[in-house]
Amino acid sequence: MEEVTVNVIDLNQCDEDFIKQLIELGAEELKECIQCGKCASTCPMALAGLEFFIKRIIHAATLGLRDILIEDPSVWACQSCNRCVEICPMDVKPYEIIQAVRRAAVRVEACPASTYEGLRNLYRFGHAVFPKGFEERRKKAGLPEKPPTALSFDELRKKYQEVLKQTILEEIAPFPLD
C-alpha cells in the first residue's frame, strides 16, 4: 500500500551539511535568528501575501530543510529591497540568507525558468530586465534608440562579460558563454 502523503514536515530531514553550505555561501549569522519576526513585518513578500516569506525561510534554513528551500520558488520572489537587513535586531542579515539559498539552488540548477532567462540577459545585455520595444517611441521623443546603459556600450559589455566568465557562472550557466 502506498503511504498517504500528509502535510507534515519531517524534522529528521535536517541536513547539517546544507546549513554549513549556506553559512559558507554568506548566511554567516543564520544561527543568531530568534524568529522575532520583525523582518516579516516589513517584507514586501509577506505584505503581498506570499506564504513562504523571509522569517519562515530563515527558520527552514536553521533547521537545514534543504529540499523545502530548494524546491520552493519563494526565495526567487525576494525583491532585494534590503529592508530586512536594516531592521533586523539580531543583525542576521536576512537578505544574505536569501542570497545564500539562491546560490545553493543555482548550484543544483534548481531555479525557475525565468531566472535563467534573466541570467542569460544579464550576460548578453548587461541587464537581467530591461525595456524592450520602445525604440520607435524613444526616437519620436528625440531620445537615442537604446538607453545610455550597458545596452549602448558594446565595448564595456564585452569587458563585463569577461568579468562574468571569471565567476561561478562559467561553471553553472546552462547556456554558452560566447
Added chain:
Amino acid sequence: MAKIGVYVCHCGENIAGAVNIEEVVKYSQTLPDVVVVKNYVFMCSDPGQDLIKQDIKDGLVDRVVVAACTPRTHEPIFRDAVEAAGLNRYFLEMANIRDQDSWAHWHDKSGATEKAKRLIKSAVAKVRLAEPLYDRYGDVEKSVMVVGGGVAGMFAALDLANMGLKVYLVERQPSIGGNMIKLDKTFPTMDCSACILTPKMVEVAQHPNIELITYAEVDEVKGYVGNFDIRVRKKARYIDWDKCTGCGVCTQICPARVPNEYNFGMDQRRAAYIEFPQAVPKKAVIDAPNCLYFKSLKKTGKPACEICKKGIPPKGIQGCPADAIKFDDKDEYVTLKVGAVILATGYKVMDKTHFKEYSPHSPDVVTAMEFERILSATGPTEGELKRPSDGTKPKTIAFISCVGSRDERYHSYCSKVCCMYMFKHARILKEKYPDIKLYLFFIDVRTAGKDFEEFYVYTKQLGVKVIRGGRVSAVDVKPNGKLRVRGFDVDLCSPVELEADMVVLATAIEPPEGTEELGRLFAATCGREGFLREVHTKLYPVETAAKGVFIAGCVQGPKDIPESIAQSRAAAAAAAALVIPGKIKFEAIISEVDRDKCSSCGVCVPLCPYNAIRLEEYKGKDKAKIEPALCAGCGVCASACPSRAIVFHGYTTEQILAQIEALTEV
C-alpha cells in the same frame, strides 16, 4: 465629657477638588462634643501635625478626628502625633474622605461634600466612646528554626548563624543539599552544582551556631511569634551516628537492594545506605521497611539477616568496623524553643506517568530531573550519556517544555526554570558531543533573567534546533524502538515530526508532599497551587499569614537558584529583625473574651484565621481564650459570638452601633 477636635485635610486638590471644605468645617462645628474644627492643605505635614499637637497641649481637645486620606498609610503618623502631645494614641479616629469620597465621587461635588459630613459624623460618634488602649511587649527567644536543608534553607541558616543567632536546621533526608545537589551544572554560568554547593554544606555542618538535625521532621508546633515550642521527630536511623564514620562498609555488604531515590530509581541502593557520595553529614542509615532484619523479624519473629552488623565470617567479610549498627534504635523527640521559623522545604518535579500521550512506559522517555542525574558524574551512568533502554548513545534527543505547566489540568503557572535548563542540557550535550542532534520544543521561549537571553542565543549558535509554538501532542514508541515525536512548528506554520532516540520531559515544579500539612502545623496558608503563600507579593514576599513564620525558596513558588538564595537571605534578614531586638510589640487592637459571658459554644475557635483561640477551663467550664500575641485584630470572632462575650478593643459594639447610627440618621 469629651472635647473633640476635628481636623480636615485638603490633601492638596485631592480632597478640596471635590469636597467643599468650608461647608464641611461649618457642619463639623455643630456635632456633639466637637470643640475645635480646623483645616489645612496637608494635615500630614509637620505644620499640619503641629496644629493638632498644639490644641492638645493647650488643653483644648482630648479626642481627635482627622478627616483625610487612608488610615492604612497615615494612621500611624497621626497616632504618633497624638501620643507625642500627651494623649493616648488610640484617642484618634480617621475619616477617609479621600479614597472613599473625593476620589470616588469626583464628578459629584455636592454629593461628595454630603458624604464627607457623614463620614466625619461617624468618626466623631466613634471617638467619643474610645477607651484608652495600650500596646504590650513580649520577650522573644533569640533563636530560629529553618525547616529544609536545600540551598535556600542552608543560606538562611548561614546568614542567621553569622549574625550570632542560634539556628536549628531540620532536614527530612539523611543529608542536606536538597534538589540542587542533584543537578549536574547550573545556568547561566555552567558552574558544577556539587562543586559550588558542597563547600556550603560543609560550612553549615561545621558552623558553631548551627545545630544540624537531619533525617528528622517537625512533629508539633506550640506557642506563637517570639516563643515557639517545636517538637521535632528524629527518625530512627538504626545506626549510631556518634560511632558511624561514613566508611560505607554496610552500604556494600547489605544484601537488600531497592530503587535508589537519589537517582529517581534509575539504579539501586542497599537498605543500609548513605544518601549520596558527598552527603553531609556523611552517615549511613538503615531503611527499615526494606531491611531483611526487620522484614523477617516482623514475619517470623526472628531476624534473618545481620550482615551489616556481623559480616559473613565464613567468607571473611567483616561487618561494621565501628560497631555502629543499632537495631533497637527508636524515633527520638526533641522540643526546641525558637523565636522565629523559616520554611524552606523546596519543591519536587512532576512524575512522567501523568502524561500518557508521551509514552511514559518507555524508559527512554525521562524527566528533566532524571536526565540531570544521567548527565551527572555521580549518577547511574557515571555521567556517560546512555539510553536507559539499551545503553546505546542517543544521536537525536527531543526536549519537551511545559509538561504539566501552563496546563489547566495540572498547573496553570509557568515553572519558570524549564526553558533555561533545557538550553543548559542542550549546551552540556553540544559541548561534549558536537554532532548530537537536539530538538527543543517550546510553546514560547522564556528567558527572563540576568544573562539568560545571551545564554539562549549562544546555545542556538551551537546548532540546537528550537521549535516554537510546538507543544508536542504525542510521543509514540516505534517498532524499531525509536520515539516518534509529533509537534507543531509555528515558525514553519506546519505540523512537524521527529524520530528521536530519547525524549526529555520538562515536567512542572510542584510543592513537595506534605506542604499543606506543614503549613497547617505553623498556621501558614497555601495558595491555590499548593505553594505556601506570602502575605503580599510585593511588600511582604517572605512573610506568611502566621506571624514569625517566614518562607524562602521554591516552597513559595517556582524559582531558580539565584532567586531562591536571594529570597532565603531576605527571609533570614526578616527573621533576624524580629528576634534580635529581644522584644516584640503586640497590637492593642485585639479581641478579648469576657469569660463570664462566654457560653462555651466554641464557634469562635475554628473561625479564627490565626489559631489564636482555644477553649480553656475557667470556673469548672471550658471557655474561649484568645492568645493576645497571636490575635491580629481582624474581629471575626467578635462579630460571630452569639453571646456578645467577645470585646473587640478599638471597635467595641457600642462604637460600631454609634457609627451606624450616625451614618444612617436621616
